[in-house]
Amino acid sequence: MPQPTSPGDYADFYRQSIAPDTREAFWLEQARAIDWHQAPQQACDYHNPPFARWFADGQLNLCHNAVDRHLAQRADQPAIIAVSTETNTERVYTFAQLHEEVQRMAAVLQSFGVGKGDRVQIYMPMIAEAAFAMLACVRLGAIHSVVFGGFASVSLASRIDDAQPKVVISADAGSRGGKAIAYKPLLDEALQLAKHKPAAVLLVDRGLAPMPLQAGRDHLWSTLRTQPQFSEAKVPCTWLNSSDPSYILYTSGTTGKPKGVQRDTGGYAVALASSMQHIFAGQAGQTFFCTSDIGWVVGHSYIVYGPLIAGMATIMYEGLPTRPDAGIWWSLVEKYRISHMFSAPTAVRVLKKQDPAYLKKYDLSSLQALWLAGEPLDQPTAQWISGALQVPIIDNYWQTETGWPILTLCNGVEQQTSRFGSPGKAVYGFNVKLIDEATGQALTEPNQKGVLAMEGPLPPGCLQTVWGDDERFVNTYWSSIPGRQIYSTFDWGIQDADGYYFILGRTDDVINVAGHRLGTREIEESISSHNGIAEVAVVGVADKLKGQVAMAFAVARDANQVATAEGQAALEAEVMKQVDSQLGAVARPARVLFVNLLPKTRSGKLLRRALQAVAEQRDPGDLTTMEDPTALNQVKELLATA
Numbered sequence: 001m002p003q004p005t006s007p008g009d010y011a012d013f014y015r016q017s018i019a020p021d022t023r024e025a026f027w028l029e030q031a032r033a034i035d036w037h038q039a040p041q042q043a044c045d046y047h048n049p050p051f052a053r054w055f056a057d058g059q060l061n062l063c064h065n066a067v068d069r070h071l072a073q074r075a076d077q078p079a080i081i082a083v084s085t086e087t088n089t090e091r092v093y094t095f096a097q098l099h100e101e102v103q104r105m106a107a108v109l110q111s112f113g114v115g116k117g118d119r120v121q122i123y124m125p126m127i128a129e130a131a132f133a134m135l136a137c138v139r140l141g142a143i144h145s146v147v148f149g150g151f152a153s154v155s156l157a158s159r160i161d162d163a164q165p166k167v168v169i170s171a172d173a174g175s176r177g178g179k180a181i182a183y184k185p186l187l188d189e190a191l192q193l194a195k196h197k198p199a200a201v202l203l204v205d206r207g208l209a210p211m212p213l214q215a216g217r218d219h220l221w222s223t224l225r226t227q228p229q230f231s232e233a234k235v236p237c238t239w240l241n242s243s244d245p246s247y248i249l250y251t252s253g254t255t256g257k258p259k260g261v262q263r264d265t266g267g268y269a270v271a272l273a274s275s276m277q278h279i280f281a282g283q284a285g286q287t288f289f290c291t292s293d294i295g296w297v298v299g300h301s302y303i304v305y306g307p308l309i310a311g312m313a314t315i316m317y318e319g320l321p322t323r324p325d326a327g328i329w330w331s332l333v334e335k336y337r338i339s340h341m342f343s344a345p346t347a348v349r350v351l352k353k354q355d356p357a358y359l360k361k362y363d364l365s366s367l368q369a370l371w372l373a374g375e376p377l378d379q380p381t382a383q384w385i386s387g388a389l390q391v392p393i394i395d396n397y398w399q400t401e402t403g404w405p406i407l408t409l410c411n412g413v414e415q416q417t418s419r420f421g422s423p424g425k426a427v428y429g430f431n432v433k434l435i436d437e438a439t440g441q442a443l444t445e446p447n448q449k450g451v452l453a454m455e456g457p458l459p460p461g462c463l464q465t466v467w468g469d470d471e472r473f474v475n476t477y478w479s480s481i482p483g484r485q486i487y488s489t490f491d492w493g494i495q496d497a498d499g500y501y502f503i504l505g506r507t508d509d510v511i512n513v514a515g516h517r518l519g520t521r522e523i524e525e526s527i528s529s530h531n532g533i534a535e536v537a538v539v540g541v542a543d544k545l546k547g548q549v550a551m552a553f554a555v556a557r558d559a560n561q562v563a564t565a566e567g568q569a570a571l572e573a574e575v576m577k578q579v580d581s582q583l584g585a586v587a588r589p590a591r592v593l594f595v596n597l598l599p600k601t602r603s604g605k606l607l608r609r610a611l612q613a614v615a616e617q618r619d620p621g622d623l624t625t626m627e628d629p630t631a632l633n634q635v636k637e638l639l640a641t642a
């Protein structure tokens with residue numbers, strides 16, 4: 001397969017990727033890294049900004065690039081290595097076996113009437129069938145919407161109503177720390193709650209939890225998979241236009257309604273293939289281990305599509321990093337000769353608390369580097385893991401919206417040294433600017449704090465729009481800087497004199513718990529739907545292990561109910577249970593503290609920022625707009641004893 005050459009001079013490589021006179025040629029060259037049914041003649045169509053159409057006249061299929069294309073050269077090489085320390089199973093699928101499984105699942109989906117443009121919701125644990133499901137969808141040109149297995153019924157239902165899937169694919173249960181977490185009851189409840197009713201539900205039965213089936217709607221994968229019309233099925237790839245959507249992935253914003261990030265097909269394939277080469281320096285035949293979950297963007301890009309497009313084996317891991325012991329990941333590195341590892345700072349902080357001997361126990365000589373993303377990587381954590389592994393530790397900063405890193409070190413182009421605390425430099429294709437929030441002007445001096453923004457067009461791989469809502473796409477991302485149509489990341493940043501960026505936290509009410517992005521509005525909506533709660537404010541508070549945790553400050557409907565410590569504890573437990581069952585444990589606040597009133601402006605706007613500052617023992621800043629100046633006193637007292 002033709003591979004674009006790496007020139008070895010990153011500054012020049014970067015310039016070529018964004019300069020108007022070289023951008024077309026640069027990206028058409030990158031496009032050669034994938035297999036096209038019809039090769040594109042044009043790279044970017046940007047006649048209708050901020051909507052960018054990449055490789056618009058090209059035709060391809062993502063599944064073909066991830067699976068079929070490798071059959072000629074590496075049919076018997078491992079493609080998916082599914083390891084579960086929850087069920088003590090390890091299953092290896094070669095590219096040939098993956099090809100068969102994906103065709104079986106595609107044939108089953110076809111039998112339910114799924115075809116090009118139809119949506120399929122995937123609500124699954126980290127098992128190989130989840131990857132089969134994703135690949136089967138894109139094989140047919142169907143649009144998958146994977147919902148993280150940690151989400152519960154209300155989150156699921158709102159995503160079902162937004163994406164309107166024809167079919168849902170799920171399983172009886174996930175498992176965490178040896179405890180089965182039944183998915184089917186949550187799914188049944190979501191299907192009750194949702195207005196939209198999918199025609200069919202396909203279920204993988206792992207034998208972990210009872211799973212009553214609804215006749216006519218629910219179907220077992222294990223039964224269908226072996227029926228001759230499916231087991232022997234040959235399902236050709238449907239050729240798609242490059243701009244046809246491949247998937248929707250919901251992410252939290254500042255409103256209660258999650259945004260469906262819509263990804264194209266061709267731009268995404270090119271971005272991933274190119275990143276596998278220029279960011280990860282990955283080679284076909286090597287093994288990639290991304291410890292994320294398919295429910296997150298990192299899982300889409302670097303558990304499933306990226307490594308497979310590159311002809312690498314990918315590890316799908318279900319389990320904790322510390323079970324059966326803290327050596328489990330390193331034992332996998334040794335066993336499968338893992339060359340590339342990708343995780344999150346929280347996981348490293350968890351491992352840092354364990355016996356360091358585990359890191360010495362295994363042969364880690366196959367490992368080239370460790371990439372970390374999803375949340376700020378603090379220096380002590382980076383230094384510790386760097387010392388322990390003796391390989392480059394590479395921070396990378398991105399968002400669900402972009403699909404691949406915005407900031408990192410592109411060591412596949414030119415070797416650069418990590419500066420701990422910084423995710424690195426702008427990645428090629430991303431025309432990154434720091435913007436003065438008030439004036440909308442780009443900052444030109446080093447070390448000035450501004451909003452991290454990107455000039456359009458965004459590079460291939462980034463969101464095309466918000467599913468079903470072009471207006472929201474423009475209003476949310478491209479209209480927040482005064483007088484400018486520029487994409488806002490809603491992160492603060494600074495850049496040093498050498499071009500290294502540092503991320504200084506969000507400009508909005510989105511919080512980041514252990515690398516998982518959560519909207520405080522969603523959590524507030526769930527809490528205030530409890531009968532006992534009159535009002536609530538949720539803020540993110542700094543946490544040593546998870547980066548941030550959610551903390552709720554609530555006003556009870558009946559003050560008597562929370563007049564005693566017992567009453568408070570009981571209502572707090574009820575509220576947490578409600579969040580668990582509606583949104584999932586991932587969104588559960590660390591504490592729910594009861595106050596008589598919340599800090600608000602005179603116009604009634606919640607002063608979340610002031611609450612957060614007080615909760616982090618910082619100065620809350622200018623409070624002249626606050627309606628009742630005493631509102632923070634009780635919060636301070638509570639926190640002193642909490």
Ligand code: AMP
Nearest residue numbers: 373374375376396397398399400503517
């Ligand atoms: P998500 O869309 O869930 O991937 O969350 C994206 C957000 O996570 C970004 O806007 C940042 O606030 C944060 N984030 C992701 N990666 C990093 C990183 N390497 N360093 C600092 N913050 C990060």
